[in-house]
Structure formats: C-alpha cells, structure tokens
Amino acid sequence: MKFIKKHIPLLIVLVVGVLTLASYYVPNKYSVDYLELMNKWENIVSAFAFLLGLISLFYSHYNKIKRKTDGWGYSLFVYVGFLAMVVPALMNGGRQMVDGQVTSLGWSFRYIYNALSATMFAVLAFYIVSTAYRSFRIKSAQAFVLFVAAFILILGKVPLGQIIWDSVLGWTHTGIDQVIEWIMSVPAVAGKRGIMIGIAIGAVVTSLKIIFGIERQYMGRD
Amino acid sequence: MIKKSSLCLILCLASAGALHAAGKSAKAAQAAVPAINGFSASDMPYDAGGAALLRWPVNAADTETTVYTVYASSSDGAGWVRIDEFPSSANTGKGIDLPFWAWDGSAAEHAYKAELGNFFPGAAEGTVLRFKVASSDKGRVTAESLPAEAAVSGNWFRLDRLNNLLLLVLVMVVFFWAVSHAKRKGLFIRRIAGLDAIDEAIGRATEMGKPIYYVPGIGSMSSISTIASAFILGEVSKKVAQYDSFIKIPHYDPIVMTVAKEVVKQSYMEAGRPDSYREDLNFFVSQDQFSYAASVDGMIAREKPAACFFMGYFMAESLLLAEVGATSGAIQIAGTDVEHQLPFFFTACDYTLIGEELYAAGAYLSKEPMLMSALKVQDFGKLVVMVSVLLGIVLLALGTKLHWDSFTQVILNLFKAY
Numbered sequence: 001m002k003f004i005k006k007h008i009p010l011l012i013v014l015v016v017g018v019l020t021l022a023s024y025y026v027p028n029k030y031s032v033d034y035l036e037l038m039n040k041w042e043n044i045v046s047a048f049a050f051l052l053g054l055i056s057l058f059y060s061h062y063n064k065i066k067r068k069t070d071g072w073g074y075s076l077f078v079y080v081g082f083l084a085m086v087v088p089a090l091m092n093g094g095r096q097m098v099d100g101q102v103t104s105l106g107w108s109f110r111y112i113y114n115a116l117s118a119t120m121f122a123v124l125a126f127y128i129v130s131t132a133y134r135s136f137r138i139k140s141a142q143a144f145v146l147f148v149a150a151f152i153l154i155l156g157k158v159p160l161g162q163i164i165w166d167s168v169l170g171w172t173h174t175g176i177d178q179v180i181e182w183i184m185s186v187p188a189v190a191g192k193r194g195i196m197i198g199i200a201i202g203a204v205v206t207s208l209k210i211i212f213g214i215e216r217q218y219m220g221r222d
Numbered sequence: 223m224i225k226k227s228s229l230c231l232i233l234c235l236a237s238a239g240a241l242h243a244a245g246k247s248a249k250a251a252q253a254a255v256p257a258i259n260g261f262s263a264s265d266m267p268y269d270a271g272g273a274a275l276l277r278w279p280v281n282a283a284d285t286e287t288t289v290y291t292v293y294a295s296s297s298d299g300a301g302w303v304r305i306d307e308f309p310s311s312a313n314t315g316k317g318i319d320l321p322f323w324a325w326d327g328s329a330a331e332h333a334y335k336a337e338l339g340n341f342f343p344g345a346a347e348g349t350v351l352r353f354k355v356a357s358s359d360k361g362r363v364t365a366e367s368l369p370a371e372a373a374v375s376g377n378w379f380r381l382d383r384l385n386n387l388l389l390l391v392l393v394m395v396v397f398f399w400a401v402s403h404a405k406r407k408g409l410f411i412r413r414i415a416g417l418d419a420i421d422e423a424i425g426r427a428t429e430m431g432k433p434i435y436y437v438p439g440i441g442s443m444s445s446i447s448t449i450a451s452a453f454i455l456g457e458v459s460k461k462v463a464q465y466d467s468f469i470k471i472p473h474y475d476p477i478v479m480t481v482a483k484e485v486v487k488q489s490y491m492e493a494g495r496p497d498s499y500r501e502d503l504n505f506f507v508s509q510d511q512f513s514y515a516a517s518v519d520g521m522i523a524r525e526k527p528a529a530c531f532f533m534g535y536f537m538a539e540s541l542l543l544a545e546v547g548a549t550s551g552a553i554q555i556a557g558t559d560v561e562h563q564l565p566f567f568f569t570a571c572d573y574t575l576i577g578e579e580l581y582a583a584g585a586y587l588s589k590e591p592m593l594m595s596a597l598k599v600q601d602f603g604k605l606v607v608m609v610s611v612l613l614g615i616v617l618l619a620l621g622t623k624l625h626w627d628s629f630t631q632v633i634l635n636l637f638k639a640y
Contacts, residue, residue, distance in 0.1 A: 053476030
C-alpha cells in the first residue's frame with residue numbers, strides 16, 4: 001500500500017522532473033513534443049479539476065443558504081451570476097456576436113462581467129491612496145528613506161513639483177528628472193535584482209527538493 | 223492543303239529560331255553574373271530543427287547599397303523561394319548569438335540563420351533543402367552563389383547552455399552533499415520574524431474565537447510559490463489543529479484546492495485532531511482574478527478574522543486583499559516571490575516574507591534536518607552569485623580598460639544565459 005501511495009508518486013515526480021529539466025538542454029523534436037504533451041495533460045487535468053471546484057463552490061454556498069449563516073443572501077448571487085452567464089452561453093452556442101448583433105451572452109459579458117471586473121480594478125486606486133498614507137507615516141529610518149524617495153518621485157511627476165524643485169534646488173544644476181532616473185535605475189534596480197537573485201536560487205533548490213523527493217509534504221506524510 | 227502545311231512549317235521554324243536566340247541570350251546573361259565563392263549550407267546547430275546556417279565570405283567590393291537575397295528550394299524540381307533580404311553590412315559571423323565555446327564566427331564571413339518554418343511548414347525532420355544567395359546593387363544582380371544542400375533537423379544538446387548546465391551540476395553536488403550530511407543539531411538559521419509570528423497570530427485567533435484566513439494566491443500547482451505555500455499551509459494548519467482554532471482556505475485553482483485538502487487533512491491527523499477536520503475548510507471561490515478578490519474581500523470584511531495569511535503567487539489582487547485585511551484589524555503575514563507585489567504587502571501587512579524566505583519557510587517551520595540542510599544550498603548559491611558578480615565586475619573593468627576585447631567577450635559569454 002505504501003508502495004502505491006508513496007513510492008509510485010515519488011517515482012512519477014522524479015521521472016517527469018528529470019525529463020522536464022533535461023528538455024531545457026535537449027532541443028530535439030522529441031523534447032518539444034514531450035513538453036507539448038505535458039501541457040495538454042495539464043489542461044485536461046485542469047478541466048476535470050474545474051468540475052470539482054464548481055461542486056465545491058455550489059456545495060459551500062448551498063450550506064450557507066441552508067444554515068442561514070451571516071450574509072447568506074450573498075450566496076444567492078453565486079447561483080444568479082452563474083445562471084446569468086451559463087444560460088445565455090448555452091442559448092447562443094457560446095457566441096457573443098451573431099451577424100453583427102450582440103447576443104444575450106455578449107450583453108451579459110459586456111454589462112455584467114466586464115462592468116464588475118472594471119469596478120473591482122478601479123477600487124485598487126483608492127486602496128493605493130490609503131496604503132500610501134500608511135507607508136508615509138515615518139516610524140523608522142527605513143520608512144524615512146522610503147518617504148523621501150516616494151516624495152521626490154511624486155514631485156517630479158507633476159509640473160508644479162518641477163517648478164518648486166527648480167526654484168528651491170535649482171542652484172545644484174541637477175534636474176528632478178535626473179534624480180528620478182537615478183533612483184529608478186540605481187537603488188531601485190539594485191534592490192529588485194537582489195530579491196530576484198534570491199528568488200531564482202530558492203526556486204532551483206525548491207525544485208531539486210521536490211524532484212528528488214526530499215520535500216514531499218504536498219502529498220501528505222507516511 | 224499543301225499551302226497550309228508549308229505555312230505551318232515556316233512558322234514553326236521561325237518560332238524555334240527565335241526561342242533558340244532567346245535561350246542563348248539568357249545563358250549569356252547568366253554567365254555574365256560572377257559567382258559567390260565559398261557559399262555553404264548546414265543544419266543550424268543547437269536548435270529544435272527548422273533552421274539552416276548559411277555561410278559565405280564577406281566581399282570587400284560590396285558597397286552600402288549592396289543587398290543580399292537568400293533563396294531556398296525544397297527539391298531539384300521545385301522553384302526557389304525568397305527567404306530574406308538584408309544589406310551587406312548585416313549578418314556577419316559575429317552576429318550569431320552563440321558563446322565562444324559553441325561558435326567560431328568572424329566578421330570576415332556572412333553567417334545567416336535561415337528560419338524555414340513558415341516557408342516549408344510540412345517539411346519532415348531531416349529533409350534536404352537547397353539554398354543559394356545572390357547579391358544585387360540597385361536592383362541589378364551582381365553575383366550569385368551555386369546552390370548548396372543541407373539536411374535540417376533538431377539537435378540533441380544545447381552546447382550554448384553548457385555554462386548553465388555546469389552551474390546546475392555544481393549546485394546539485396552541493397545539494398546532495400548538504401542533504402547527506404544533514405545534522406539534527408548545530409545548524410544556525412537566522413530568525414524570520416514573519417514565521418515566528420505565526421504562533422502569535424494563531425494564538426490571537428484562538429483567544430478571540432475568530433477564524434484564520436489562509437489565501438494561497440492565484441498561482442497554479444506548477445508555480446513554485448504555490449508549492450511553497452502548500453508547505454507553509456501544512457505547518458499552519460497543524461498549529462491551528464493543536465490550538466483548536468478555525469482556518470478557512472479560499473481557492474482560486476481547483477487543483478491547488480485538491481492538494482491543499484490533502485495537506486490540511488494530513489496536518490490535522492498529525493496533530494491528533496482528525497475529528498476537527500472538515501471538508502469545507504478548503505473551498506473553491508472563482509478562477510477569475512477580480513471575482514476571487516471581491517469574494518475573499520467580502521468574507522474578510524464580514525467575518526473580521528483574527529489573522530490573515532497571504533502566501534503564494536499574487537498579482538493586482540494583493541493590495542485588494544491585504545488592504546481589506548488591514549482595515550478589518552487582522553494580524554497579517556504575507557509572502558510572495560512576485561517582486562513587484564512585495565511593496566503592497568510591505569505596506570499593508572504586519573510581516574512579509576520576501577521571495578526566498580517563502581521557499582525556506584517550510585523547512586524553517588518543520589525543523590526537519592534534511593530540509594534545513596537544503597537551506598545551506600541556497601546560501602551557497604548566494605555566495606556563488608556574490609563572488610561571480612564581484613569577479614565579473616573586476617575582470618570586465620580590467621578588460622575594458624586595457625582594450626582586451628576578446629577577453630571581455632569571453633567573460634560576457636560565461637555569465638550570459640542562452
């Protein structure tokens with residue numbers, strides 16, 4: 001039983017991991033075909049897994065409605081939203097336009113789905129303001145550096161800020177554009193690259209741990 | 223009748239004479255075009271097939287207006303297909319983007335990589351193709367090569383990636399050494415505040431009697447950060463089970479949900495609380511980014527959890543989630559390897575794991591010797607990078623200062639990814 005539950009999955013991970021790693025160094029047609037096959041399998045598994053997700057979604061919201069938990073009314077919208085997209089899709093064979101005319105699916109997509117997505121994305125702007133306010137509260141030396149860098153960037157992006165800079169610090173003969181360019185291309189890039197190098201090394205080591213079965217928590221333990 | 227046939231005969235003779243004269247003049251014109259000597263065609267090395275490498279010497283007599291046209295043909299009988307046209311100053315041997323150990327090209331020759339996929343889409347592996355090149359000046363053909371043949375096929379090894387392979391082999395050797403010498407004691411690991419705060423967050427949730435939200439992001443199971451998130455989830459849910467607290471895990475990807483269910487179930491069993499485990503701890507929300515964010519935001523705003531974990535792959539929804547969590551008063555711990563989302567987590571969360579800390583978190587929390595030893599490999603990798611960067615800076619500066627162009631090129635090739 002342990003052989004089926006543990007060793008076979010580990011062997012599959014090892015074989016698939018080594019083959020995928022090798023395909024980076026082997027440009028042959030077999031290697032390309034193998035990667036394409038893996039992608040197809042992933043898509044097929046995803047399609048079936050989506051069905052599981054849908055069942056989970058309906059089940060959890062059904063329970064909320066049944067138990068009348070807090071905010072159970074919102075759960076009704078899951079079913080309403082689902083029907084509002086699926087019924088028109090079935091009626092129009094998945095087409096949003098027929099003979100230049102917007103179908104009911106096209107209407108639902110444009111005036112329900114797109115409108116709601118755009119609203120959520122728009123909310124981001126307000127959250128950025130409140131986050132910026134929070135991060136501008138100077139509590140430490142690092143926060144002060146962050147504040148100064150952000151303040152210069154904001155100043156440089158508006159004409160009034162450029163006028164203020166020129167009138168106050170014009171004697172330095174250094175334009176605010178030059179300062180912004182330096183901040184963006186030297187300290188910001190240095191920090192970013194440091195993080196990216198750490199991430200790349202971490203990703204390699206994590207991959208090796210998984211391929212060689214050192215890390216196997218994702219499949220449960222013995 | 224006789225008159226008619228003699229008229230036909232005269233016409234035929236006249237037309238044959240005209241054709242013969244035309245053929246003669248065409249041959250004469252062709253003979254007048256000088257040949258491009260030294261033209262050769264071969265399979266493009268280190269590729270997946272579908273490309274040929276054409277080489278011929280640079281002609282000193284070429285002017286700024288000289289243009290080369292490359293032709294290919296599938297077989298002897300088929301006509302020539304025009305592949306590309308470029309000025310005489312372009313496509314020299316130096317222009318091929320391959321390192322010095324895989325390519326020996328000079329500026330004294332033309333080297334052109336002919337991509338044939340669009341021109342011969344049905345060509346099988348190993349198909350022999352014919353190539354020729356012609357030079358022209360202001361529309362007049364000045365020289366033309368003899369046809370050369372080459373079989374185009376995929377190769378078995380990317381020699382240009384040899385530097386990458388050697389580095390990988392080195393990392394693997396260190397990896398196996400570190401794992402085989404795993405020690406239970408005496409291994410120093412610096413403290414990671416975000417991971418130390420997990421106990422505090424779960425304890426707070428237990429005291430307040432409020433749930434904990436664990437958000438694994440919008441990555442698929444093939445994403446390294448999602449896999450790392452699953453490791454952390456295992457340790458977090460084990461602590462949740464021990465404290466008899468309550469965790470909720472909303473999912474974006476159904477496959478991640480399936481894996482997370484197994485991980486959480488196992489953790490509850492290891493904690494000795496299989497009775498507390500419920501199938502609906504993990505639940506699917508939506509596979510649309512903003513629908514997912516809206517739904518999780520709604521749940522956080524309504525239930526006001528005591529703690530929120532954001533671990534995994536995040537995009538624009540990072541701030542939408544973290545900001546709502548911050549306003550609800552939850553203690554927030556985040557971790558992602560998407561470097562452009564890190565600033566949002568820094569400002570909105572109490573603790574943030576940066577990239578590699580996310581990968582190290584599983585080992586840090588589990589305290590398993592083999593996993594902890596693997597962290598040494600990460601440190602070794604960082605040491606290699608630091609030494610390489612320093613050495614590279616010094617050698618490149620030296621090579622540039624002393625005008626050692628070949629030496630500079632060698633250093634640049636060694637550190638480049640192909």
